Amino acid sequence: MALLAVERIKLFSTRSPWWCMLLALGLTLGFTGLIVANAGGVFVLSVATTQVAYNFGLMVIMVMAALAITTEYRFGTIRATFQAVPKRTAVLVSKTVVVALLAGVVGEIIAFGCWGLSRLIKPDASLAIQTADDWRNVAGVGLVYVVGAILALGVGLLIRQTAGAVAVILVWSLLVESLVGLIPTVGVKIQAWLPFNVASHFLHGDQQLVAGGQGASGIHYQMGVWVSMLYFAGVAVALLAAGIVAANVRDA
Amino acid sequence: MIEAVGLTKRYGPTLAVDDLSFTVRPGVVTGFLGPNGAGKSTTMRLILGLDRPTSGVVRIDGKTYHELDRPLRTVGALLDAKWVHPNRSAYAHLLWMARSNGLPKRRVQEVLDLVGLTAAAKRRAGAYSLGMSQRLGIASALLGDPQVLLFDEPVNGLDPEGIVWIRTFMQSLAAQGRTVLVSSHLLSEMAVTAEELVVIGRGRLITQCTTAEFIERSSAATVFVRSPQLSKLEPALAEKGFTVETDGEGLKVSGASTEEVGDVAAAVGAVVHELTAKRASLEQAFMALTEDAVEYQTGHDVVTEGA
Ligand SMILES: Nc1ncnc2c1ncn2[C@@H]1O[C@H](COP(=O)(O)OP(=O)(O)OP(=O)(O)O)[C@@H](O)[C@H]1O
Ligand SMILES: [Mg+2]
Numbered sequence: 001m002a003l004l005a006v007e008r009i010k011l012f013s014t015r016s017p018w019w020c021m022l023l024a025l026g027l028t029l030g031f032t033g034l035i036v037a038n039a040g041g042v043f044v045l046s047v048a049t050t051q052v053a054y055n056f057g058l059m060v061i062m063v064m065a066a067l068a069i070t071t072e073y074r075f076g077t078i079r080a081t082f083q084a085v086p087k088r089t090a091v092l093v094s095k096t097v098v099v100a101l102l103a104g105v106v107g108e109i110i111a112f113g114c115w116g117l118s119r120l121i122k123p124d125a126s127l128a129i130q131t132a133d134d135w136r137n138v139a140g141v142g143l144v145y146v147v148g149a150i151l152a153l154g155v156g157l158l159i160r161q162t163a164g165a166v167a168v169i170l171v172w173s174l175l176v177e178s179l180v181g182l183i184p185t186v187g188v189k190i191q192a193w194l195p196f197n198v199a200s201h202f203l204h205g206d207q208q209l210v211a212g213g214q215g216a217s218g219i220h221y222q223m224g225v226w227v228s229m230l231y232f233a234g235v236a237v238a239l240l241a242a243g244i245v246a247a248n249v250r251d252a
Numbered sequence: 253m254i255e256a257v258g259l260t261k262r263y264g265p266t267l268a269v270d271d272l273s274f275t276v277r278p279g280v281v282t283g284f285l286g287p288n289g290a291g292k293s294t295t296m297r298l299i300l301g302l303d304r305p306t307s308g309v310v311r312i313d314g315k316t317y318h319e320l321d322r323p324l325r326t327v328g329a330l331l332d333a334k335w336v337h338p339n340r341s342a343y344a345h346l347l348w349m350a351r352s353n354g355l356p357k358r359r360v361q362e363v364l365d366l367v368g369l370t371a372a373a374k375r376r377a378g379a380y381s382l383g384m385s386q387r388l389g390i391a392s393a394l395l396g397d398p399q400v401l402l403f404d405e406p407v408n409g410l411d412p413e414g415i416v417w418i419r420t421f422m423q424s425l426a427a428q429g430r431t432v433l434v435s436s437h438l439l440s441e442m443a444v445t446a447e448e449l450v451v452i453g454r455g456r457l458i459t460q461c462t463t464a465e466f467i468e469r470s471s472a473a474t475v476f477v478r479s480p481q482l483s484k485l486e487p488a489l490a491e492k493g494f495t496v497e498t499d500g501e502g503l504k505v506s507g508a509s510t511e512e513v514g515d516v517a518a519a520v521g522a523v524v525h526e527l528t529a530k531r532a533s534l535e536q537a538f539m540a541l542t543e544d545a546v547e548y549q550t551g552h553d554v555v556t557e558g559a
Contacts, residue, residue, distance in 0.1 A: 002352060010337075072337075077336065079335055080336070082301070084349050084352040252303070
């Protein structure tokens with residue numbers, strides 16, 4: 001318990017998490033507002049479409065999570081930490097719990113904030129959350145943020161440098177996972193197994209966000225939505241575990 | 253009490269610490285002396301369990317660092333005053349450290365008062381001067397009221413006032429019966445701070461003894477004698493068993509006192525124009541002792557590892 005308090009004090013006694021949270025909120029709400037206000041024609045407003053901006057917030061939250069560990073290496077506070085508490089695994093698990101919880105809370109605020117904003121802008125649209133799919137579309141965003149934060153912490157622990165860790169996270173999730181689709185034939189097959197694609201499959205299932213569009217970008221997912229979530233979480237936890245093992249083996 | 257036994261640390265091709273054994277007793281300030289790159293900081297990281305020794309072990313009061321429960325209550329350390337997040341206040345920094353070892357909030361205020369940082373405690377640590385950062389480092393070392401304290405070059409870059417403050421502080425900590433190990437690459441600094449010395453070079457132990465003994469042993473006296481009749485004087489001194497070396501118009505006599513040289517001169521009837529006792533400066537003595545152990549020598553070929 002004390003370790004959770006320690007990590008909470010550390011996280012909130014610098015400004016960057018606050019900035020990241022504000023940025024995540026601003027980006028997602030702003031983008032959602034623009035989309036919803038201009039919706040119409042082929043773009044039919046649904047509960048799922050109120051969440052299309054989740055990726056912006058996810059990127060920012062993952063950067064925040066990576067920073068939570070890389071700045072400790074950058075400023076040497078990781079050494080002060082391991083000096084105070086030599087049980088490295090306990091320290092890093094506590095940090096993960098605190099960061100992931102925060103990511104989850106921010107994720108839910110963003111998700112329901114975007115949904116609420118959409119209702120305000122378009123009161124006549126049928127945006128009531130009724131089905132299990134609706135609930136997953138909205139509340140699931142927080143879950144994806146939790147797992148994304150865990151993944152980012154794992155990457156941060158393995159790479160240790162802010163620039164490197166952030167570059168890997170952003171380039172992977174924003175570029176690599178979509179560009180793989182350019183590889184003929186096998187591309188889309190590989191895409192069905194890439195973690196962030198799978199995470200979006202968890203949120204949206206096989207729903208088509210844009211009527212008459214090309215479906216969910218032609219990827220045929222092999223897993224159901226909840227198995228997709230487990231798969232995404234499995235990748236994140238594996239990265240975190242690798243990061244924690246590395247932190248224990250390597251010099252601080 | 254700190255006990256290192258066969259401590260060895262290798263970073264790739266660099267042997268930073270090489271089979272190092274020493275003990276640090278409570279009650280006195282022990283100086284950890286060695287030229288740049290000797291392995292002082294590495295040894296301190298090994299003591300704190302931050303780096304993993306390649307072989308050997310170091311124990312604090314019989315336990316390795318990892319075996320200590322709430323280690324800040326046993327060992328306090330200032331290895332690098334910059335190990336603070338620049339956007340975090342001194343207060344928040346000390347607060348998380350206190351929480352991690354179950355120390356009360358009150359203790360944070362106490363150590364801030366102790367090092368005179370109370371007024372600046374809520375400011376971001378990145379804006380502190382070097383002296384203030386050093387004080388914060390000392391405050392975090394003292395947080396758990398530990399019996400063992402490690403300081404890595406604590407006076408580096410400080411002004412004379414700061415140097416005296418830290419020196420007196422360390423001595424008072426030792427006087428309270430604590431174990432204090434402080435590193436430096438300056439013998440002159442250690443001569444006025446430490447009672448005991450652990451001297452290392454290139455990761456190896458050169459000697460462990462009292463500071464007085466080290467200075468006595470290393471700065472062997474020589475006598476310089478100038479005379480127009482060196483041809484008479486030189487064999488007479490050599491006969492007495494002194495090591496004699498010609499130095500311009502005079503002789504450098506090792507291991508002799510001015511009285512002894514004067515007596516010899518009178519006995520052979522040599523005119524003496526100058527008779528001076530010369531003590532090597534502390535720095536020279538230290539350099540002579542650690543010469544083979546300096547990693548980066550100027551004007552020499554690079555010394556190959558493991559020679
Ligand atoms: N993390 C590291 N990786 C690689 N080499 C290292 C590392 N830390 C120290 N070294 C090397 O080990 C040797 C000892 O370094 P160390 O910092 O312990 O010396 P020092 O006695 O503290 O020197 P100084 O007086 O300059 O602080 C040096 O050759 C240094 O380059
Ligand atoms: Mg050093």
